[in-house]
Each structure stands twice: as structure tokens, then as C-alpha cells.
Amino acid sequence: MNESTYDFIAIGVGPCNLGLACLTAPLSGVRSLFLERKPAFSWHPGMLLDGTTLQNPFLADLVSMADPTSPFSYLNYCKRQGRLYTYYIRENWYLDRQEFDRYCRWAAAQLDNLRCGHEVQGIRHEPATGLYVVRGRRIEDGGTFEYRARKLVIGIGGVPRFPDGCGALDREHLVHSSGYLAERARLQAGRSITVIGSGQSGAEVYHDLLQGSERHGYTLNWVTRAPRFFQMEDAKLTLELITPEYGDYFYDLDPATKAEVLDDQRSIYNGINQSLIERLYALLDERRHRDAPPTRLLTCMALEACRRAPDGRGWELDFRHTQLGRRYRHRADGVVFATGYRHQVPRFIDGIAERIRWNAEGQYVPSKRWAVDHHNREIFVQNVGLQSHGLTNPDLGLACHRNSRLLAELTGQDHYPSEPRTAFQDFAPGEDSGFVALEREAVGS
Ligand SMILES: Cc1cc2nc3c(=O)[nH]c(=O)nc-3n(C[C@H](O)[C@H](O)[C@H](O)COP(=O)(O)OP(=O)(O)OC[C@H]3O[C@@H](n4cnc5c(N)ncnc54)[C@H](O)[C@@H]3O)c2cc1C
Structure with a gap:
């Protein structure tokens, strides 16, 4: 393997890919590279208003929901900053948004495979090697870069709507x-x-x-x-819809039902x-x-x-x-x-568009495990699956779970196994539920 050939390259470093980088860091033998166009990590700087907080408890940090023992946890950040007692006494369940940004910057500063100021501009596939060639521009000096990888994770967020x-x-x-x-x-x-x-x-x-x-x-x-x-809405049984189990259930619904369900869930997200x-x-x-x-x-x-x-x-x-x-x-x-964000398919994937699955509206069609290439094993996407994966898609509380599953897909090994049950509810009656499945009728009849 060439010096600049990676197992995977992740493009865009917001909280989703940053969490992936933190979970990848301790895995020896996994060669990864994370490319971000901003000169340094920053999280929605235009909305870091005084007194605003995350909507999730602090456990929805970059790693804890996949690995609470990770050195990249928010609690370890407090400990390293000498502020663990202050945090304990303050009982600040919902972190200030500015604090979450500081914590993410702290995590980013420890990663030696994260390159900020690197804007990806194009990707092509090399049939001879089976590798993806990622090229772009260094913001600081205008120079160019080119790296090769077996797999890609695209996590570039949205654009203003x-x-x-x-x-x-x-x-x-x-x-x-x-x-x-x-x-x-x-x-x-x-x-x-x-x-x-x-x-x-x-x-x-x-x-x-x-x-x-x-x-x-x-x-x-x-x-x-x-x-x-x-x-x-934040009632406990409603919050069970933001669990891996519900995400898997939602994924298997038919598209028309998904659209109706999402509309009904607007007040949750x-x-x-x-x-x-x-x-x-x-x-x-x-x-x-x-x-x-x-x-x-x-x-x-x-x-x-x-x-x-x-x-x-x-x-x-x-x-x-x-x-x-x-x-x-x-x-x-x-x-x-304040009209939200939309996902825009980036121009930089034009060169590999034929390797990707698209729907009639020109959007990606992600597999259950977020692969969008025809073989379901090479190109993965973060946070672009509201229609396919439902309200679990943009939520920071589920990003660790997605990253743990992505890492299993990327490395072929389950480094961070998920818990088998994450909700008290059964979203569909199981075989041992006492509810015997009869013939299927059209939804809504
Ligand atoms: C103000 C605000 C507050 C939010 N608060 C919460 C919350 O409390 N809880 C919650 O669950 N969700 C929240 N969200 C929703 C969601 O969690 C965030 O939007 C989150 O930042 C999404 O992370 P991301 O990694 O997918 O994308 P982003 O954070 O958008 O990061 C994408 C990164 O990709 C980079 N990039 C783009 N193109 C390229 C390129 N060509 N080359 C290299 N890099 C590139 C961008 O510079 C950017 O840094 C909030 C959203 C907003 C806008």
C-alpha cells in the first residue's frame, strides 16, 4: 500500500465525522484521513449565541453513546481542563452550544489524521487499483492535494435553505x-x-x-x-423514537408511509x-x-x-x-x-456519480447502513437520510450509533457493538410478542 493510501477518507468534519475520527483513533491498523475545508474546526459559528444549549443531554458527545470509556468523552474533557468538579456541582445536563464547540475543538486538536483547510474538489475512481482518488485545494497556500482510499465517508452537512x-x-x-x-x-x-x-x-x-x-x-x-x-416534544416514550431500534424500523417502511410519519413527527425534531x-x-x-x-x-x-x-x-x-x-x-x-438547511449533492462527486445509487429526484439512496454505492460497501454518507432513515438521521444523540455501525462497515470488524435493545416499545410485534401476524393489508385500509 502506498504511503498516501488510506482505508477510508472522510470528507467534511462537523460533529458527525469528528465523532467518527475519535472512535477510529484508538483502532491500530486502520488508516484513515479526515479532510475539512475550514481552517479550524468550528460548529455553526453564526449561531453560537450566549445562553443557547444543545437539545441533547451531554452524553450525546462525540463518543460516549458508542464507548463511554473513550478518552474523547465530554467528561474526560472536563477532567483534562480541571473542571470536573465545577461541572458536577453545576449539574449542567444540557451543554451550552459554545461549550460544545470548545469541547469539539479540544477533541479535534488531538487527532493527527485530521487536516483542516483542505477543501475537496473532485473524486475519481481508479479501475486498476479499485481506489478512490480524492483531490482538492489547501486553503492556506492555494496548493493542491491528492490522496487515495478504498472507501469514502461524505459528511459535509447542509446548505442554508x-x-x-x-x-x-x-x-x-x-x-x-x-x-x-x-x-x-x-x-x-x-x-x-x-x-x-x-x-x-x-x-x-x-x-x-x-x-x-x-x-x-x-x-x-x-x-x-x-x-x-x-x-x-420530549416525553420519554416519544424520545424512544430517537433510538437505533426505531431507526431500523423506520428504514423498512414504504416511502409513502415514511413521508406521512415524518410529517407527523415534525414537533419532535x-x-x-x-x-x-x-x-x-x-x-x-x-x-x-x-x-x-x-x-x-x-x-x-x-x-x-x-x-x-x-x-x-x-x-x-x-x-x-x-x-x-x-x-x-x-x-x-x-x-x-431561520428556514433551515437542505442537502446539496456536492459537485466533487461528479466524477464517481455512476458508482452511486440515485433516486428520481437526484438524491442519494442510502442503504440501511448508509452506503450509497451500488455494491453497498465503498461510499457512505453521514446525515443525509431524513427521508430514508427518519428523524434519527440529524440527531447528535444517534451520531455515535451511526459511527459505530459505519466503522464496522469500513473495517469489517465490530469494534463498538450496539446494545441489543434500546427501547421498551416494540415498533412492530415480534414473534414472541403474543401478537400473531395475519395477512398483510394495504397501509391505511
Ligand atoms: C444552530 C444549530 C444547532 C443544532 N443543535 C443541535 C442539537 O442540539 N442537537 C442535535 O441533535 N442536532 C443539532 N443540530 C443539527 C445537527 O446536529 C448539526 O447540524 C450538526 O452540525 C450536523 O453535523 P454534520 O457533521 O453532519 O455537518 P456540519 O456540522 O454541517 O459539518 C459539515 C462540515 O463539512 C465541511 N465541508 C463541506 N464541504 C466540504 C468540502 N468540499 N471539503 C471539505 N470539507 C467540506 C464544512 O465546512 C463543515 O465543517 C443543530 C443544527 C444547527 C444549525
Whole structure:
């Protein structure tokens, strides 16, 4: 094997592939390389707002759910920082987002197979050797690199999503929540700001701007097409849907049922957490007793168009009320789109596109174990399977499980066996359940 030939190369280093790197680190004999285009690890820097936390308990760190004895655990990070007692006394079950970022940077700094500032630009397959050749550009000096590997893991995250009504030309000038912190001062210099989207990020941006509205004197609107500002569900038996067992059950459903189920589960993976709703409500109530600038919360408002205002200052937005059927026009100096992310198939895989399984919409078709190549053993994807794998797909609490299964696929050995049962519920009655399967009927009949 050539010096620069790896068992696998992982492309993109967010928490998913970083966790994979940490679980791979102790495995002697496994040659791996992790390539990240940013100059250093950073986790959603535009949304590292003060006081925001992870939605998962600290055990959803980079390794613990696969290997609680790993030196890369959050608890070991605290110990190494001399802060274990502080953490113990503080009882901080949900880590601050800034703290999670610091912890990930600490883990990344210990990995000698992680190359930051390496942007992957192309991949080809060499039939003679059966290897993938990954090439790209070093950000720091503009130089190029080329590495070879038997297998690939693509974990490049998503790109900001804007509603269809936003003209393509304006998109580069629009503010998405992913870039919020860098734009905050400019937004707050205006007289009016409108936040669009009522997920966790929308609520965090609205809360942050509400806190500054009196000092800066802007009016603030929070608008969503959802019929209500709904709370993220976290009942214990509902959380059993974010387990490996449920992920496997979901994968085997037919596509139409999956779409219905996902729609029904929106409030599990897309709502606002309870503590933030409570803080927001208290702040709204406190402001009433002061001479604070107006703020409005509006539901059922689907954005239909967004364009520059005719006077060149700010934006003009058209909405349709989804229940009243009436249209409304609105003007704001600044707009923040907290409208989520979408997965974009990267151009760099064009050279190996024929080795990959695609559906009619041009999306990957991942196997149960996240392989997307025709042989189900060479090209794996992280976190692009909402439609195939369901709500377990983006959740940090399941990333360790996925990484442990991926490592078994990548190395042919199960280094981190999963527990056989992860939920009290049976998602389908088993043979020993006392429920005898009869003939199958069409779903919904
Ligand atoms: C603000 C925010 C908070 C969240 N909080 C939670 C939470 O509390 N709990 C939870 O379960 N989920 C949460 N999520 C959802 C999810 O866990 C995160 O989005 C997570 O970062 C996904 O990790 P990832 O590794 O898939 O991708 P990302 O974190 O997006 O990382 C992908 C990386 O790939 C790199 N990359 C892209 N293209 C290339 C290329 N060509 N070459 C090299 N590198 C490349 C990018 O620079 C990036 O660093 C949150 C999401 C957001 C946006």
C-alpha cells in the first residue's frame, strides 16, 4: 500500500465525522484521513449565541453513546481542563452550544489524521487499483492535494435553505440564521427586523433580537407559516423514537408511509424547546410594562415573494395567510431567514456519480447502513437520510450509533457493538410478542 493510501477518507468534519475520527483513533491498523475545508474546526459559528444549549443531554458527545470509556468523552474533557468538579456541582445536563464547540475543538486538536483547510474538489475512481482518488485545494497556500482510499465517508452537512419566494438573485444578500452573528450589528442598526421561521433557530434569533430591541429601538416581527409556535416534544416514550431500534424500523417502511410519519413527527425534531419558550414569554410580558418598541408574532403566514423595497432600503415581503386565504405585503429594513438547511449533492462527486445509487429526484439512496454505492460497501454518507432513515438521521444523540455501525462497515470488524435493545416499545410485534401476524393489508385500509 502506498504511503498516501488510506482505508477510508472522510470528507467534511462537523460533529458527525469528528465523532467518527475519535472512535477510529484508538483502532491500530486502520488508516484513515479526515479532510475539512475550514481552517479550524468550528460548529455553526453564526449561531453560537450566549445562553443557547444543545437539545441533547451531554452524553450525546462525540463518543460516549458508542464507548463511554473513550478518552474523547465530554467528561474526560472536563477532567483534562480541571473542571470536573465545577461541572458536577453545576449539574449542567444540557451543554451550552459554545461549550460544545470548545469541547469539539479540544477533541479535534488531538487527532493527527485530521487536516483542516483542505477543501475537496473532485473524486475519481481508479479501475486498476479499485481506489478512490480524492483531490482538492489547501486553503492556506492555494496548493493542491491528492490522496487515495478504498472507501469514502461524505459528511459535509447542509446548505442554508430559503423559501421558494426568494428570488435567486437576492439570495446572496439575504441573511440566513447560519450567518446571523456576523450580521447582527447591521440588522440592529435598522428600524425594523422580521424573523421568518419558527424552529429552534428562529426562536433563538427572535429572542436575541428582542433582548436588544429597546436599546436599539427597532420594531421586531416573528413570522411563520406554521399554524402555531409549537414546542419540541420530549416525553420519554416519544424520545424512544430517537433510538437505533426505531431507526431500523423506520428504514423498512414504504416511502409513502415514511413521508406521512415524518410529517407527523415534525414537533419532535423541529419545534422550540420548552425553556426558551418560557424565557421568551416572560420577556414579552416584562416588556409590556415598559415603553418598548412594538413586536408582533404571526402564524399561518406563508412567504410567497421577497424582493428589494422600491426605495432601495430594506425588503418587501409578500405573504399568504394559509387559513384566511388573504395576501399581505410587509416591509422591513432587515430580514432573517431561520428556514433551515437542505442537502446539496456536492459537485466533487461528479466524477464517481455512476458508482452511486440515485433516486428520481437526484438524491442519494442510502442503504440501511448508509452506503450509497451500488455494491453497498465503498461510499457512505453521514446525515443525509431524513427521508430514508427518519428523524434519527440529524440527531447528535444517534451520531455515535451511526459511527459505530459505519466503522464496522469500513473495517469489517465490530469494534463498538450496539446494545441489543434500546427501547421498551416494540415498533412492530415480534414473534414472541403474543401478537400473531395475519395477512398483510394495504397501509391505511
Ligand atoms: C444552530 C444549530 C444547532 C443544532 N443543535 C443541535 C442539537 O442540539 N442537537 C442535535 O441533535 N442536532 C443539532 N443540530 C443539527 C445537527 O446536529 C448539526 O447540524 C450538526 O452540525 C450536523 O453535523 P454534520 O457533521 O453532519 O455537518 P456540519 O456540522 O454541517 O459539518 C459539515 C462540515 O463539512 C465541511 N465541508 C463541506 N464541504 C466540504 C468540502 N468540499 N471539503 C471539505 N470539507 C467540506 C464544512 O465546512 C463543515 O465543517 C443543530 C443544527 C444547527 C444549525
